Amino acid sequence: MCRNIRTLHNFAPPANEDEVRAAALQYVRKISGFTKPSQANAEAFDRAVEAVTEVTERLLAELVTNAPPKDREVEAAKARKRAQARYTITAQAS
Known part of the structure; x- marks a missing residue:
């Protein structure tokens, strides 16, 4: 769930x-344990979102930075x- 939170x-x-x-929603989902809360x-x-x-x-x-924008x-x-490298390694290990 939390992997969808990206640096902003x-x-x-x-x-x-x-x-x-979207990042706030993912955060609240993660800490609450709910993908979709009950009524x-x-x-x-x-x-909370x-x-x-x-x-x-x-x-x-x-926030302040001296680095150029990405x-x-x-x-x-x-x-x-x-991701490709990670999944290639995982597939080879199986």
């Missing part, structure tokens, strides 16, 4: 609201290469 800081273009919300827990779950989204947006706005396509290509 220092990218060009900056993370958008949907990316921040009894839905309101608390939704409030909104709160984490707001805090994350504030954090990203306040390119999303380059980082995605690196991740695909790591």
Whole structure:
């Protein structure tokens, strides 16, 4: 579940609201243990997602770095290469 949370800081273009919300949703899912909460827990779950989204947006706005922004396509290509290597090794071990 938590593997879907990606680094959002220092990218060009900056993370958008949907990316921040998706990360917040994954975080709340992970710590609550719910992929989809019951009706009894839905309101608390939704409030938590909104709160984490707001805090994350504030954090990203306040972070400072001297490093140049990362390119999303380059980082995605690196991740695909790591995944391919990982799954190749796993398949060979089986």
